Amino acid sequence: MFEKYVKLLREHSMKVTPQRLDILKYLDEHRVHPTVEMIYMELKKNNPSLSKTTVYNNVETLEKHGIIQSLTISGNELRYDFRNDMHCHFICKRCGRIFDIDIVCPNIGKVEQSGFKIEEVHGYFKGICRDCLKKEEMENGS
Amino acid sequence: MFEKYVKLLREHSMKVTPQRLDILKYLDEHRVHPTVEMIYMELKKNNPSLSKTTVYNNVETLEKHGIIQSLTISGNELRYDFRNDMHCHFICKRCGRIFDIDIVCPNIGKVEQSGFKIEEVHGYFKGICRDCLKKEEMENGS
DNA sequence: GTTCCTGCAAAAGCTTTGCAGAAGA
């Protein structure tokens, strides 16, 4: 059940705690790019003594170790992604859902040629998702 | 002096107020992608009665009209850009400065083909800028 | 005159900090 995450933490010489395992498992199994609040509310159900500070501490530490990734796509809150490989995100302005977009920026070379050392690449698309477009068509349809 | 911005506001049927003109002029002449706090502190020098709420109100309205653009690059605060054309940004993890990168995403078509309606494209690179890299070399240099 | 804007104060929301006790290695 948790072996995968125990291994992941050990590989990064991080202490293995139940809270950490819960957070990793949640992020892995719920690829919705949740906020700290969402993670906290979900995990609190099975562990009522969980503190939001612990969630904050852990997502920060996990990110520092490169295990997870944070998204600044929505401006007023950070979102977390179990995937740490390079890909883009699409956020729907109607429903707020965030989708993974498997595209890699082909211009990194150009930016590096101009003297910048790139450590992270974030691509964010904003607009209306398929489902919300369909819903709109249904409502406006003749 | 302000004719340019008066014209811009009129074109968008927005009322012309001194505060609006000041904000537009500041953003146009200081392409550093400032925060609301930075705009407020600067403009307060010549207009001590300026309110931070007014700055918030105006950057929001200007963005809604597509005159300026907001960046979510830094997570804990919004930054504003006078440029509203499509381009990318690079933020230096050392000095915090944000640079414009004139690159257009070549993959928009692919995302739209998968059924998403794209309204905004944001490309953020994070790393170390030229100046900070040089400074590092000087300090570590043999 | 009507509409929209400004600015103040208060509140809200996300995140960080300090610290004592607890748990991991």
Next chain:
DNA sequence: TCTTCTGCAAAGCTTTTGCAGGAAC
């Protein structure tokens, strides 16, 4: 045993809200 983690409370910041008076048109 030593180090790190957890959880609580309080504080810090950015941003939003409500509203009365004022300015734009």
